[in-house]
Amino acid sequence: MSDAPQLDLATVFDAMPTSYAVLDPDLRFVAVNHAFLENSGRTRRELIGRPILEVFPDNPADPGTRATANLEASLHRVLRTGRPDTMPLQKYDVAGPDGVFRARWWSPVNAPVLDEDGRVVLLLHRAEEVTDYVTERLRQRPGSAVDLYDALRDVPAERHQAEADLYVRGQELRSALTTETAEAQRLAGMVRVALRLSGAQSVAELTDIVIGSGLGVLGAGGGAVAVRASADGGPDELQLTLTDSLGERARRTFARIPLDSPLPVAVAAATGEVVVLRDREAALASTEQMEEAVTSTGLGTWVSLPLQVAGRSLGGLTIGWREPQDFTGRDFELMSAFAAQCAQSLAAIQAREQERRVAGEQRRLSEALQRSLLTAPFEPDHLQIAVRYLPAAAGAQIGGDWYDCFLAPTGVTTLVVGDVAGHDRDAAAAMGQVRNLLRGVCMTLEEPPAAVLGGLDRAMRHLGVGVIATAVLAQVEQTAAERAAGLRTLRWSNAGHPPPVLVAADGTARLLHTRPDLLLGLLPEAERADHATTLHPGATVVLYTDGLVERRDAPLQDGMEWLRATLEQLHHLPVEELCDALLARLDGPLGDDVALLVLRAHPEDGPRPAEAGPQVLPPTAPGAAPPLGGR
Structure with a gap:
């Protein structure tokens, strides 16, 4: 054997220049080195035996960073997987002896300590402080600290x-x-x-x-x-x-x-x-x-x-x-x-x-899939339909937004706008499945919107389409008496989606607020409700996805009020021009895709208006009823 002295691991651990702490599976401090004490401004007596999240809570003045939640999630990943977990840069403010929180940035790594059976018995937490690095980046980058944090977080x-x-x-x-x-x-x-x-x-x-x-x-x-x-x-x-x-x-x-x-x-x-x-x-x-x-x-x-x-x-x-x-x-x-x-x-x-x-x-694959499904609308007599699809500004933010319009076998004009949760090509592919399922269910059931959405929910469960989606399904109907009076009925059901907007011929716009039913993909047995309103000649119905009204720094209600007020200002425009003018008024880059479907009920006491273009009907299957509901 060598005459070299025995290696004192505790001394080595305490001498390491980077901050290290050892935690038990309950996330309590077991040991800390000298660098950790210096960086944290704490003593061993203040740390040993206490939970790390209790000793270092979130800065109450800056709760948006979710520092403790991020650290806890990383430590539990290590406990669950038995593998190290490298966290992104974290803004984790630490209170000094005076109780005042000061901005601190860290590059944390959490690693497991395993016993002979491969079980996690301890956690090693490394906290490399990089506040100077972030401060230098802030000095080089124009704008505020919030802007820098948002940029680093993404x-x-x-x-x-x-x-x-x-x-x-x-x-x-x-x-x-x-x-x-x-x-x-x-x-x-x-x-x-x-x-x-x-x-x-x-x-x-x-x-x-x-x-x-x-x-x-x-x-x-x-x-x-x-x-x-x-x-x-x-x-x-x-x-x-x-x-x-x-x-x-x-x-x-x-x-x-x-x-x-x-x-x-x-x-x-x-x-x-x-x-x-x-x-x-x-x-x-x-x-x-x-x-x-x-x-x-x-x-x-x-x-x-x-x-x-x-x-x-x-x-x-x-x-x-x-x-x-x-x-x-x-x-x-x-x-x-x-x-x-x-x-x-x-x-x-x-x-x-x-x-x-x-x-x-x-992005190219997902957009190709989306656009292959988001086809040009048909144009039933005296009803004009315009559609738009606008991708998000962020290249990775491909979503599952879609619109659709078709004639049911009864001749009822059917309108759909929906959004499958997610922002990747899987969401876009799932959107295609849900869209086609909805068409099939609608054609088979020949029922009002609530029943169709319920049938879609059950079909998604049985066919293993494991996604969550929101949607508004609307039908434009017309009885003989309504035809004589020049009126139509808009019947719809809302599965957790932003409400449609109805714009009267005089420009008055209102959100068709109802209590939205449960999202699709959660509980197929949930009850769904139909809602109805009268469409007078010249009325316009606007269906959309949340990318049109969601803003990062504003409540969703503000976005919907903006949409209602903007439609009042634009109501006099032809439908196609209204769509373009509405999208042109969006402020800043989009954070999510936008699907937009606008329907206008032109008066039936004269020919179809020139602004609506020629009538375009989808092929009618042999023996199908004439498209009464679409007029």
């Missing part, structure tokens, strides 16, 4: 972690170098570069920062960023961006090189090893291809470092100097930290680009 957790890690790495460099003036200046410059790298939005921007600023901080005469890529389905290659100082000849010669090239940057990218060529002689002796690099650039000393994240090779970074260099251990620490920063930024950029590609493809 970004994927992986990107938060990458950017925070970049900043933390930059801060760690402070302890890697001495306080000597030259090194302090290099450190300050490298931290500035690290912050710029964290905000890079493209590979081109990243390489501009690296070769335009980072290499200068290192005192280099030039260099290149090599990004790994596939060459049109062939073997991997490296795409290099070189500094201007290396000259046009070098940029042409080394724009692309195979990954298996003997050049140092390719070796570093392929093997994960740092390649050091300390002088011109060493460079020329390394491989024949280095003669061209040395001759065309005038650089004799080279260091090539891998760009890696989590063991995955992203490429390489090569740095050159004109004169021989006597590298110290700190020089290599600085270059390695710089390469790590480049790799983290490159990984974040590539992840964002992949997210955009996937989101764009999902």
Whole structure:
């Protein structure tokens, strides 16, 4: 046995520079290290044995951050799964000894401690404070702290972690170098570069920062960023961006090189090893291809470092100097930290680009599915129908909104607007199922709207369409007596959907408020009610989804009142123009899709108005009744 002293794990735990706490399965403190006590401003006596959520409650002045709820959810995920859980950046304010809460930002990680049987017996909670990082981002970003928090909250957790890690790495460099003036200046410059790298939005921007600023901080005469890529389905290659100082000849010669090239940057990218060529002689002796690099650039000393994240090779970074260099251990620490920063930024950029590609493809597929179902409406005699579908501004926010209009076998004009819960292609696909089911149920039952929605709910349960949806189903009916009087009846049932709007011929608009029935997909046996109102000549009915009236910072009731008042202002417009004018008045980017269906009952004491266009009826099955209800 070695004579080395026994390892005191408690001492090691207490000496760790990052805040750590150990919790039991009831989320009570079991142990904390010195860094945790310093960061939290608490003593061990104030912590040990007490629940973490009790000791660190939400800031009552800022309840919207849900800090304790987010932390509790993460800790319970670890308890349930037995796997570590990395949380997104969290705004978790901590009260000082004076009881005043101060804004604090953290990058938390929670991990399980398992017994021999694989059961979670303890939880390890790491709380890396990144308040300085967020403060710097706020300084660089115009707007308020609320705007910054909203922007950070909508970004994927992986990107938060990458950017925070970049900043933390930059801060760690402070302890890697001495306080000597030259090194302090290099450190300050490298931290500035690290912050710029964290905000890079493209590979081109990243390489501009690296070769335009980072290499200068290192005192280099030039260099290149090599990004790994596939060459049109062939073997991997490296795409290099070189500094201007290396000259046009070098940029042409080394724009692309195979990954298996003997050049140092390719070796570093392929093997994960740092390649050091300390002088011109060493460079020329390394491989024949280095003669061209040395001759065309005038650089004799080279260091090539891998760009890696989590063991995955992203490429390489090569740095050159004109004169021989006597590298110290700190020089290599600085270059390695710089390469790590480049790799983290490159990984974040590539992840964002992949997210955009996937989101764009999902968007195209979902929109194609939606638009294939949202067809042009038919035009029964003296009834005019106009429809619109407006996608949300956010690329990932594809929803299950739909409209539909068709003739029931009885000839009744049937109108539907609905919204399947969710914002992805699964929601769009489920929307197609629900829409087609509703058509089939309506055609089979030949019943009023409430009965049709009840039949749809039962069909969804039996066929395993496991979604939740809202909808308004309306039917336009007309008896012989109503025809003689020029009147019609609008009968509808509402399954948890925003109420329709009825606009009279004189422009008076009112919301058809009723007590909405239960959403579809929850309880198929729930009772549903029909409601009816008279449609006078010139009346307009507006059905819509909540994207038209929902606003992030306003109650839904305000949005519906805005719609009612706006329709009063626009009532004189032809139906198609009314739809366009209404959508044009939406303020700011949409947070959700909008489906809109507008029906106008023109007077029947004359020909169909020219503004309504020609009559267009769907094909009538042989033996079906004539479309009385649609007139």
